Amino acid sequence: MIVCHCTNISDTDIHAAIDWMRAADPDTLITPGKVYRALGKSADCGGCMPLFLSTMRGNANLEIPAELQNLRHTARTGKTP
DSSP states (O other), X not given: OEEXXXXXXXXXXXXXXXXXXXXXXXXXXXXXXXXHHHTTOOOOSOTTHHHXXXXXXXXGGGOOOGGXXXXXXXXXXXXXX
């Protein structure tokens, strides 16, 4: 399924980029911008972003590394949960 019509990115492309990034660096934070760059493209109009993010969230390799989880809570309260 085509997710981004402006740059012709499919759901398969998104999943392949996420899987490749996670295999290359298990601790990396994967963002939509990094997915676009991994595919050699850049965002255009942004109309696809809700579907793009939904597709990303459907990938099992998108998890946040354990040592980076709960950083917002720690920054806000000064202590780990």
